[in-house]
Amino acid sequence: MENPGKISHLVIVGGGTAGWMSAAFFSKVFTPRQMRITLVESAEIGTVGVGEATIPPITFFNQVVGLDEGRMLAATEGSFKLGIEFVGWGDPAGRYMHPFGNYGTPMDGVSFHAYWLRARQRGYKAELFEFSLSDLAAKAGRFDWRAEDPRDPRAAMAHAYHFDASLYAKLLREVAEGRGVQRLERTIRGVNLDPLDGTIASLALDPGEILAGDFFIDCSGFRSLLIGEALKVGYDDWSQFLPADRAVAVPSARYEDPIPYTRAIADKAGWRWRIPLQHRTGNGYVYVSDHIGDDEAADVLLASLAREHPENKALADPRFLRFATGRRTRSRVKNCAAIGLSSGFLEPLESTSIHLIQHGLIKLAGSFPRAKDDPAAAGIYNRILGDEMEQIRDFLIYHYHANRRVGEPLWDRLRHMAVPDSLREKMELFRTRGATIFPNQTIFQEPNWLAIMMGQAGEPEGYDPLADLMDERLLAERLHHMRVACRQAADRMPTHASVLARFPADSQKRRADAPVA
Ligand SMILES: Cc1cc2nc3c(=O)[nH]c(=O)nc-3n(C[C@H](O)[C@H](O)[C@H](O)COP(=O)(O)OP(=O)(O)OC[C@H]3O[C@@H](n4cnc5c(N)ncnc54)[C@H](O)[C@@H]3O)c2cc1C
Known part of the structure; x- marks a missing residue:
């Protein structure tokens, strides 16, 4: 892509899935001579680390950034995904597939x-x-x-993937650093605005360094360090329609061949996910905290593992996450665009967050700023991203609203809410x-x-x-x-297991190569 000139240093804040997707993408779009790219991530502030199910456009994103499918599956313990099975959402005893x-x-x-x-x-x-x-x-x-x-x-047909999100980010980091992206492991302590035009001038890094840039991508996660904290963009809360505000996640041992679809199982206070990877299964319970406490939610999740199969054992302690469904009223302001959780979050029922990251990146490339502040390009960008979020919001609300789980307080309320x-x-x-x-x-x-x-x-x-x-x-x-x-x-068609056997996970290969003690 032609470099518009005035923007020659792109700073990405955050090294989660959004940060490394941004770095891999823009290091492909621009050559190092056209654009210097720096990514800052903090060792003391972790990443969300969940986000294991995707939808078909991810295949296009991987192609754009130059990720070979086989290499990606092997590096991320990935499996193929042909859709999502919804259990108990309409008829409580029924199930249906949302196939790709x-x-x-x-x-x-x-x-x-x-x-x-x-x-x-x-x-x-x-x-x-x-x-x-x-x-x-x-x-x-x-x-x-x-x-x-x-x-x-x-x-x-169309397909997507299940993968280990941390390994996906690690792979994208390799790709991005291989193309010249500079990574700084620092904690950002402050954001300095230009007193004349209110654009972001620089970041104050620990310990006492200043990092200046021309354009900033805020991938700081729920903290929303730049767009929320520094530029004071408000948040549109959609929890009246999508009231789930917490999740508990736990990986479990693999006890069967990975199935080629995600499972979303409705439960008393929300729904549980089951995401099969090559080496383990990702499990979680997304719930409404007014209807269930954290301890009980973890118990429900753990009990569901044992019910499925006696060998379906938890591999770690349950991890709790909190969120508010909604979006920033604008995700691009001045010389900053928010990508990923910093721009908002729609709960993971239809695996849309990673898609929104890639959608944001592609639209940002197409409307790349010609100057530090480019309000026309930012305005179009905000409308496109806003429309996409609203469409996904309606799609998600439908699942909750069109339920037939009569007699369960949460579900009765959702069935009768105004949409x-x-x-x-x-x-x-x-x-x-x-x-x-x-x-x-x-x-x-x-x-x-x-x-x-x-x-x-x-x-x-x-x-x-x-x-x-x-x-x-x-x-x-x-x-x-x-x-x-x-x-x-x-x-x-071949079985999913036989296809996956062509892309054995790198971790399995490492285990097989390890010397016998
Ligand atoms: C329960 C749950 C389930 C999900 N499931 C799915 C799914 O199945 N599919 C899907 O597509 N998405 C899913 N998501 C969303 C997905 O996890 C995120 O979209 C994705 O991980 C991107 O996160 P992020 O990179 O924006 O933020 P994070 O992963 O939170 O990364 C934030 C980064 O910012 C850095 N940072 C923050 N503050 C500072 C600071 N002061 N200084 C320096 N660095 C800083 C951190 O170090 C970190 O590197 C799920 C989310 C949740 C909560």
Whole structure:
């Protein structure tokens, strides 16, 4: 990318996932001659260290920064992810998959599910999930990559990863330092603003050093050192819609082959996650502190491990985290952009935080400042990022609001709460017309909304009338053909375990190479 000139020193504050993703990304976008990049991280202030499940755009980010998929999986103990299974969110005894990729194929410009709904209203038996190859493969413990040829059913697939977030940051650090990023291990004690224009002039580092820069990326996590503390940007709290404010996390021993999907299990005061890596499983309970205490939440989580399998043993003490769901009212101000938790946090139900980091970086590159203060570019950036956060917020609220867990106080309250108008309209369109194409769809598109709305609300009353234009026999033949092709393609796929065996974790290789005592 051409360097706009005036900005020649980029300072990144923080060395968590957001900090090292920023460093790896901008060291690829700019050459060291165009941009000096310095990353400051503190040895005394740790990282969040969770954040193990991702969504498909991560494959694009890895390509951009030059990370080979095999190398990434081996270095991060990673596994493939084809979707998220939601257990007990709609019907308390039910489960559904939010698979990555598409259902069926659109025909004559009309969405596939409109035809399927038409057929269902006339007694067709096959379920929607039978037309999602990612869903079938995930449940069968199989995996394959998306095919380029549109005639191949695998063209409808998409994948993401589960990985150890600390190892991912470590790998990105290697990449970034290899491209000339300078890392300073210092604690920042103060932020100096330019008295004339209010931009950030420099950081006061321990012990007594000053680090000046032209543009600053705030990746300081929940502390929000630059955008929040120094530039005083406010926080929009969304906890009235998304009330979970704490989490407890614990890794457990691997006792089975990693499944190629995340599990999100609704519970009395929130939900539990289960994220399978090559060497261990990540487990957590996201909860509402008004409805359960910390000790009880940890007990619930630990008891759930033992219930799953006797060998599913905790490998460490439970770790507690606190957060407030919401976002900074602006995430780019003056010569500073907040990336990662410093810009806000939407709880991890749909694994969207790492996606928001990469989305922010890509939009920041596209609107890179031409001067220290570039209000036009900052304004556009803030609108784009704000829209993305609001879309994700609505998507998350839907899971809680459309529950059928009658008689549980938290869930009863969430079912009856007033939701944002933007979500209320979507729910109405789906219920009456089966519509899932909504304005400004970027990250969550038609198949994503379809998966969660069908999974939690069930079949809508209507469907797109254009689906009635197809001849009935032709439709039956096409549905039959698609369903069989999907099933056969799933059966032909290798198992997830056999695919992962091609990318054994570096830690396993090290253990195998270690001399026998
Ligand atoms: C319970 C939970 C579960 C999550 N699960 C997922 C998930 O499954 N998928 C997903 O995409 N995301 C998930 N996330 C979010 C994900 O963890 C974060 O988006 C990601 O880790 C980025 O964090 P960060 O780098 O912004 O902040 P941190 O990891 O907090 O890093 C902050 C950095 O700033 C530095 N720092 C702070 N203050 C100073 C100072 N004064 N001087 C110098 N350095 C300083 C620290 O040293 C550290 O390096 C989850 C979050 C939580 C809370």
